[in-house]
């Protein structure tokens with residue numbers, strides 16, 4: 001019988017058990033395969049020595065172990081942030097960013113090539129949605145980046161804040177999360193996984209169902225301003241969005257992170273700070289304020305440090321739990337809102353760790 005190959009990294013443990021069962025194999029083989037791949041990082045069936053020779057020879061007929069190809073890897077000379085560019089087929093590329101800090105190592109993964117949400121401050125939005133990633137292409141970003149780390153070093157946190165709106169690709173995203181946190185998979189605690197949304201209200205319940213953390217890009221203190229900056233607000237206005245947040249906090253008993261980008265003259269007034277506090281004060285949350293990271297043709301500018309401090313101080317004075325997001329990776333265009341994966345084709349020409357190679361070209 002001719003079998004078709006299923007991408008291994010698209011499969012949850014349960015999927016793999018079902019697949020093997022359908023082929024008349026024992027269920028525990030799925031755990032064995034997960035252990036080889038995710039714990040021991042062996043991507044060649046031939047080297048899985050506790051499997052029979054016959055089974056090892058059969059496996060490539062129905063499982064494909066290929067990962068998204070890493071075509072570039074650059075490192076910030078300022079703060080050690082690293083940006084990775086992956087080829088995801090169809091001549092398309094995506095980016096992941098690895099962000100070091102004192103107590104954690106966070107990987108920011110992409111869920112789509114381009115994005116249809118059209119947030120005005122975001123460089124990814126310059127590309128319309130071209131492709132939704134598969135679960136395997138999301139898991140593959142983690143696996144490939146992990147492979148660049150010294151033996152024993154772990155990625156402690158995962159944030160879905162790269163290219164794309166994760167809740168616009170929920171089936172693949174939540175399948176990937178299943179593999180990322182599974183004990184036999186990559187074993188990352190659910191509490192260290194954050195899904196960030198621009199506010200796709202009908203899909204937000206899935207974040208609570210997956211028991212992972214929720215971040216919401218707010219970026220406007222009134223419907224008028226938010227609709228200007230984030231067109232999704234016209235479909236799901238603040239009232240609906242905040243109600244969904246309240247429900248998430250109620251079900252999970254967890255704090256939500258509200259992200260708020262400070263755009264000079266648009267979202268950064270003291271009046272904005274006061275309205276933002278009023279909007280969020282009844283929801284268990286913290287507010288991450290993010291001074292805008294400039295990129296070509298954005299049409300917005302970054303407020304001065306003094307204006308950022310005034311905004312932050314006003315929120316603190318009112319009693320909000322507020323954090324100022326430290327800008328990381330600006331010199332390699334890896335900071336928040338700067339991902340665009342503008343490099344196209346010719347992977348053979350790239351030098352690994354060549355600084356600034358894929359700073360935006362357009």
Ligand code: SF4
Pocket residue numbers: 115116117118119122123124125162163164165197198
């Ligand atoms: S901020 Fe996120 S949701 Fe908005 S356009 Fe950019 S990638 Fe899409």
